[in-house]
Amino acid sequence: CDYDGPAMKTQVPGPRSQELTKQLGEIQNVGAVNFFCNYNESRGNYLVDVDGNRMLDLYTQISSIPLGYNHPALIKLMAHPDNLSTIVNRPALGILPPGNFPEKLMESLLSVAPSGMTRVQTMACGSCSNENAYKAMFIWYRNKERGHNTPSAEDLSSCMVNQGPGCPDLSILSFMGGFHGRTLGCLATTHSKAIHKVDVPSLDWPIAPFPKLKYPLEEFARENAQEEARCLEEAEDQIVKWRHKGKPVAGIVIEPIQAEGGDNHASPEFFKSLRNIARKHGCAFHVDEVQTGGGCTGKFWAHEHWGMDDPGDIVSFSKKLLTGGFYHKNELQADQPYRIFNTWMGDPSKNLFLTEVLNVIRTENLLEEVTRSGKALLNGLYELQTQYPGILSRARGQGTFCAIDVCDDATRTSIILKARNKGVVLGGCGDRSIRFRPALVFKEYHVHLFLNIFNDVLAQH
Amino acid sequence: CDYDGPAMKTQVPGPRSQELTKQLGEIQNVGAVNFFCNYNESRGNYLVDVDGNRMLDLYTQISSIPLGYNHPALIKLMAHPDNLSTIVNRPALGILPPGNFPEKLMESLLSVAPSGMTRVQTMACGSCSNENAYKAMFIWYRNKERGHNTPSAEDLSSCMVNQGPGCPDLSILSFMGGFHGRTLGCLATTHSKAIHKVDVPSLDWPIAPFPKLKYPLEEFARENAQEEARCLEEAEDQIVKWRHKGKPVAGIVIEPIQAEGGDNHASPEFFKSLRNIARKHGCAFHVDEVQTGGGCTGKFWAHEHWGMDDPGDIVSFSKKLLTGGFYHKNELQADQPYRIFNTWMGDPSKNLFLTEVLNVIRTENLLEEVTRSGKALLNGLYELQTQYPGILSRARGQGTFCAIDVCDDATRTSIILKARNKGVVLGGCGDRSIRFRPALVFKEYHVHLFLNIFNDVLAQH
């Protein structure tokens, strides 16, 4: 179920992709389209385009393909007639769930529940997962402030016209460089690129700096510890300041590794201290694992690397988990129905596939594979940055969730395009990083294939 | 592909549903769960539950099932191997679309494009459709204000910290009783029930009254025209007022029939005048057809009943269209990539089913069927409200998109539960309405089946 290497027929995008881009351009903005794909012919780690080019994929649809393309276990699922009906009849899960829903949740999402969390709410994408997690935190916070769960008559009437006290001046503390989605609530906590935010109204919510660490982390332990201390202090200051401003922080949201913002890491101690600050100030602690979750760091959740029994109050997910949603502690469950609600509340056909993805991860020991491949990848990147110090720096990563910085944005773009023409799909993040986001079936063998091609590209630069 | 009538074995929820509700209650808030379903055994207009009860479904998963359950045309789709790969490999549509994407869009969404709109952006649900439609309006409005498309350095830096001028004080005008979704941006324009909004921070945006009409509309033409004039005047006042407040209205969002808010109708003249007000004040006009779109009013889009060549600048959809998204005029397309963007940008597997849904609508003349069934349904409701004036009033509707008011909320709940035990699934909306939202395959025969059972329920009340 995998090809034995890239095979290129044309430059990418090839003539067929260019023609299709023109066609689609009549219907949509196509400025972000890389090329058009033949998903039928794509297999495992290889993405095939409409011009017949076969590329090793280290970007996997913005990190959203867990087992590579057309995994036989997933194709096989559709042979069962019960599964056809799951795909054809999308229910309103919140009111009329299928009979196997509790069992499927146990088998899939709850079998990988983060420490301390026994409850999970499915959603359909990263944005609605985070939006609803924020709502759960606001509801929890207001109930705590009131001392009971019953909104006053004034709460109920004022909220209908978007005014306080019913729509309270509460806030979510987020971090500079963070990315949590693009709907208005999520976007107020997203601070990765201006083009995502400009011209869209927002909320006056606090933002703390995320540590800017020096890599490799071991070599700069002292400087990095100082930088993390500075950011923690600032985060706590913001919480106090916003409380005084009358916009208390109901929750803190953070990614275990800032992904879109440039693959920024922080130490387990940083997250432990932040979690304590949240506890001290009565804020909920929301770990956004939309991009880091699902095994790519070598553990199923990136926060497991922190080694904490109580890593957070809410953990949201999407992408590699195929369904969106969030886990939460008991206290964070909304006290009434219809507060956290929408028509579909996820999609059981995605749960179906997730159950099988988790089976494959277990039976094929994919987390161990990821750890092994990740080590090979990171070591290879270290070597390359030693070899090309004028081009590459700051190689970093956990599992195969790796990144490296390029000297400038133009060089990065040129490297990504050249690699593509040699049969490797890569993606950027931050101002000048390349991020590696292969599927969980990316083996050491693929790492070496990639490193050889990448080396060729760099040698020609 | 349909059963010949309801068949009840237990009260609903039956013992199996009750047991499953208990199980799911360990994982989620189950306050909104009606009963658990057997989607495998459900067919056409009949929803079968896990206790073997077979019910005529006039609610269809909150109006989201276009052709009833397990329509053979949709099941058949999955026999084709290309389609398996579409379902298994969900792409990041904005960057790596499948080769057949432009063609599929032409065949499906663009074949039913609203008048004046040649562009469509797919999304995944009603909320992200509306959120992104709002963003498109904000971007369009700011470009218009600036006189060019290039945000200033100050715009770009201030937006990163959620402040103006980069995050401008723009607003969306919405209507009391409207429902546009539950993510923070959408929720700021939703005003149907307090429980949807309370405890969640919001934006200070203008809200106009939606006409409260007397039914049947023909009988109260003069009063209704006055009421509509009052609401139009108020809407225009709000636009002026919010401009003076420094929060100009970038767009107006409205449903052709307010659904969640209680099935509130207004005349074509009302919408025409409102559209003119939008034009006069330079606001974009966004018609939210998430619930009304897809044929249930007897036309594919409810706004077609207005008889306008230029019904709006943006039309959003989801539910019966299986995929979410929004159509828009050329001017409303964001000028740069990644402004309207997310990981998945919809789901081609949903487009696949939509193409087939549209084929069936055409070949089986379902819009005509809906018009016929709708007439029979509304006439039946008129008769029943004459027969039970103490219980029922204000029967109203377009196509099968009908509703009737019940004397009070408690009686409504009791009627819905009694009907369910006799094999009819209904839903409520507003304070005390019952809404009818059958699939497009709901025929006159089913109308009479329903009316007989409904009559029995009312007679026993």
Ligand code: FES
């Ligand atoms: S907001 Fe998540 S699917 Fe629409």
